[in-house]
Amino acid sequence: MALDLDTIAARAAQLAGRDPRDILQIALDEYAPSVAISFSGAEDVALIDMAASIGRPFQIFSLDTGRLHPETYRFLDTVRDRYGIPIDVYFPQPDAVERLVREKGLFSFYRDGHKECCGIRKVEPLVRALAPLAAWITGQRQDQSPGTRAAIPVIQIDRTFGTPDRPLVKFNPLARWTSQQVWAYIRAHDVPYNPLHDRGFVSIGCEPCTRPVNPGQHEREGRWWWEEETRKECGLHAGNVEAQAAR
Amino acid sequence: MRIRMIKKTLVDGSDCPKCAEATRYLESRGLWDRIDEVVWAKEDDPSSPGMVEAARLGVDRAPFFVVDADGREDVYTSVLQLVRERLGRTVSVAERAQDIDADDVGGI
Numbered sequence: 001m002a003l004d005l006d007t008i009a010a011r012a013a014q015l016a017g018r019d020p021r022d023i024l025q026i027a028l029d030e031y032a033p034s035v036a037i038s039f040s041g042a043e044d045v046a047l048i049d050m051a052a053s054i055g056r057p058f059q060i061f062s063l064d065t066g067r068l069h070p071e072t073y074r075f076l077d078t079v080r081d082r083y084g085i086p087i088d089v090y091f092p093q094p095d096a097v098e099r100l101v102r103e104k105g106l107f108s109f110y111r112d113g114h115k116e117c118c119g120i121r122k123v124e125p126l127v128r129a130l131a132p133l134a135a136w137i138t139g140q141r142q143d144q145s146p147g148t149r150a151a152i153p154v155i156q157i158d159r160t161f162g163t164p165d166r167p168l169v170k171f172n173p174l175a176r177w178t179s180q181q182v183w184a185y186i187r188a189h190d191v192p193y194n195p196l197h198d199r200g201f202v203s204i205g206c207e208p209c210t211r212p213v214n215p216g217q218h219e220r221e222g223r224w225w226w227e228e229e230t231r232k233e234c235g236l237h238a239g240n241v242e243a244q245a246a247r
Numbered sequence: 248m249r250i251r252m253i254k255k256t257l258v259d260g261s262d263c264p265k266c267a268e269a270t271r272y273l274e275s276r277g278l279w280d281r282i283d284e285v286v287w288a289k290e291d292d293p294s295s296p297g298m299v300e301a302a303r304l305g306v307d308r309a310p311f312f313v314v315d316a317d318g319r320e321d322v323y324t325s326v327l328q329l330v331r332e333r334l335g336r337t338v339s340v341a342e343r344a345q346d347i348d349a350d351d352v353g354g355i
Contacts, residue, residue, distance in 0.1 A: 113264075115348055115349075118348070118350075119341075119346075119349075120344070123344035123347045126344075160347060223350070233255075233264055234255060234266070235309075236298065236306060236308060
């Protein structure tokens with residue numbers, strides 16, 4: 001079975017206030033075995049715990065960019081052992097990484113922006129991970145980025161990775177939860193978590209591109225922080241113009 | 248079919264980084280001459296044609312493309328999507344991956 005693509009937006013609106021476990025249940029009921037949880041090694045571990053509590057078989061995949069923190073690698077194995085489920089780890093294409101490093105060195109993202117490196121180390125492996133699936137499940141939340149994630153629905157058609165010929169559905173069960181709710185769940189259910197969180201990391205990605213944030217700072221300030229200027233440079237908001245004029 | 252590319256110029260007169268990147272890509276594929284018009288969005292002039300166009304179409308990032316065909320107006324914020332869907336060229340998985348910002352994907 002699969003959801004009716006024409007009514008997914010309406011279904012998402014209908015399910016918006018439901019518990020994440022209900023959304024996960026729908027994902028597994030409708031799409032198993034052609035659905036997987038995308039696990040980043042951060043607090044999205046809550047999804048794995050929830051899926052395990054449902055009692056249906058499910059798949060997990062993760063992307064090893066080659067630049068993750070040692071703590072994240074260990075955490076992947078902790079999760080694997082705790083839940084007794086294999087994690088399908090996808091790696092970047094060696095020739096693409098070798099070419100990038102040969103041409104631009106190991107830290108080109110600080111100069112050229114993260115997109116090129118992420119394209120090779122994250123997005124291309126993700127394309128391969130998603131290729132056999134009809135649906136995937138992410139830990140995205142609306143409160144992760146007021147600018148770009150504020151409107152994330154609990155279910156959506158993934159137009160980035162799906163095509164009209166091969167549609168892909170994306171479930172975001174935690175979309176409406178806050179970070180506090182996720183952490184309350186992790187603590188209440190004794191869910192293992194990445195020890196980097198205890199050191200101030202909120203958003204966890206590759207080691208060179210992630211940093212801890214201070215209380216009061218938004219979690220996105222811990223990712224690709226050096227690129228804010230580029231974003232402004234290419235932005236077309238009138239507010240940017242006003243900010244420039246005020247300088 | 249008529250294609251307009253909205254590019255942003257910075258105060259120093261240079262193209263914004265993403266606009267320069269998209270331009271280089273189109274040139275490298277031999278497709279630059281398929282762009283019928285460049286509309287400039289000047290960083291320090293909210294009334295410049297490109298800024299007005301961005302506000303009208305609700306686009307917040309440069310560059311973007313407006314395709315006028317058959318009485319319809321379609322907006323493309325991805326140069327690769329434009330190339331694939333309107334210019335009839337194939338785009339490799341690696342190129343497609345380069346066009347997707349991991350920050351926009353989420354959950355990875």
